[in-house]
Amino acid sequence: MKHVLFRFLPSLLLALALCATAHAATALKAGVFEPAQAAPEFSLRGSDGAELKLARYRGKLVLLVFGFTNCPEVCPTTLATLAETRKAMGADAAAVQVVYVTVDPERDDITRIRQYLGAFDPGFVGGTGSPDALAAVRKSYGVAAEKVARPGGGGYGMSHSSSVYLIDREGRLRAMMPYGHEAKDFVHDLKLLLASR
Amino acid sequence: MRLGRFLAWATGLLALALLAGLGWAAFAPITLDSHDELFEIPKGTWARRMAGDKVEILPDLINLTLALNDTLLLRNQDEVPQQFGPVLIMPGQSFRLPFEVASTYSFACTAHASGQMSVVVASTPAPGWETLQWRWKRWTARG
Numbered sequence: 001m002k003h004v005l006f007r008f009l010p011s012l013l014l015a016l017a018l019c020a021t022a023h024a025a026t027a028l029k030a031g032v033f034e035p036a037q038a039a040p041e042f043s044l045r046g047s048d049g050a051e052l053k054l055a056r057y058r059g060k061l062v063l064l065v066f067g068f069t070n071c072p073e074v075c076p077t078t079l080a081t082l083a084e085t086r087k088a089m090g091a092d093a094a095a096v097q098v099v100y101v102t103v104d105p106e107r108d109d110i111t112r113i114r115q116y117l118g119a120f121d122p123g124f125v126g127g128t129g130s131p132d133a134l135a136a137v138r139k140s141y142g143v144a145a146e147k148v149a150r151p152g153g154g155g156y157g158m159s160h161s162s163s164v165y166l167i168d169r170e171g172r173l174r175a176m177m178p179y180g181h182e183a184k185d186f187v188h189d190l191k192l193l194l195a196s197r
Numbered sequence: 198m199r200l201g202r203f204l205a206w207a208t209g210l211l212a213l214a215l216l217a218g219l220g221w222a223a224f225a226p227i228t229l230d231s232h233d234e235l236f237e238i239p240k241g242t243w244a245r246r247m248a249g250d251k252v253e254i255l256p257d258l259i260n261l262t263l264a265l266n267d268t269l270l271l272r273n274q275d276e277v278p279q280q281f282g283p284v285l286i287m288p289g290q291s292f293r294l295p296f297e298v299a300s301t302y303s304f305a306c307t308a309h310a311s312g313q314m315s316v317v318v319a320s321t322p323a324p325g326w327e328t329l330q331w332r333w334k335r336w337t338a339r340g
């Protein structure tokens with residue numbers, strides 16, 4: 001009897017762990033991808049001076065955002081929410097990395113992105129690259145971005161997807177939080193993702 | 198005379214039963230399990246699009262009801278990644294999006310000519326007329 005129990009114990013524990021993971025995934029406030037797959041990798045110029053790759057943050061949860069520094073509303077709101085989220089996470093904030101990829105390489109250079117993100121949280125890292133490289137990154141995540149003329153002929157704005165992608169510590173794209181959620185929802189989901197494998 | 202009295206009784210009973218039924222339909226609380234509003238991209242969709250078929254799967258506007266625990270469930274059964282509303286879904290993958298606040302959610306969506314997809318999340322029907330209407334629609338939709 002003991003022998004049989006020991007034989008099946010690892011399978012039983014594995015099944016229980018999988019059930020726990022599945023339950024955590026369904027309990028997220030964000031939209032959940034099932035099954036989770038590897039988040040598309042990219043290579044951009046980082047606002048910290050280093051190459052920006054997701055692989056750099058393996059072992060951390062990554063919150064991936066697409067936007068532009070001249071954004072009048074969506075980006076400031078999202079970044080302020082994410083800064084609030086990291087504050088509310090306390091010690092766990094060290095395990096959370098915000099990555100901001102520009103959709104406006106024409107105006108967003110490394111210096112501008114660094115200054116812009118620093119106003120929200122100095123720990124945020126931004127990225128830019130050639131228009132083609134950025135378009136490829138957007139395509140791999142299904143992100144839409146389009147230049148739109150400002151009324152009155154005063155320059156241009158960018159219409160862009162406003163969701164935040166949640167990538168787990170193993171580099172899998174687990175969920176997508178639509179625009180408008182509060183910091184407490186991010187904290188809720190990040191804690192669940194930190195607790196799950 | 199007897200027949201007339203019987204008919205009067207029968208009509209009265211029928212009216213009472215109808216009233217009771219309407220009262221129940223209007224005021225009994227709505228209790229339903231979580232419901233997935235499923236939209237699925239079937240296998241071969243990409244091939245059909247390449248062949249010139251205009252395949253529209255996801256409508257511009259989706260209506261969900263909050264307290265009925267409606268959840269938007271998008272599933273890609275095709276063999277290539279598909280942009281499905283606001284997300285890119287890999288082959289064999291699904292995306293389940295819950296809503297907790299009654300509102301209209303707009304998503305940028307390249308799959309639609311308008312470039313947008315909206316999800317209208319309504320709150321629970323109020324007891325009375327709204328609940329009655331909701332049950333009637335649900336009953337007629339089944340039939």
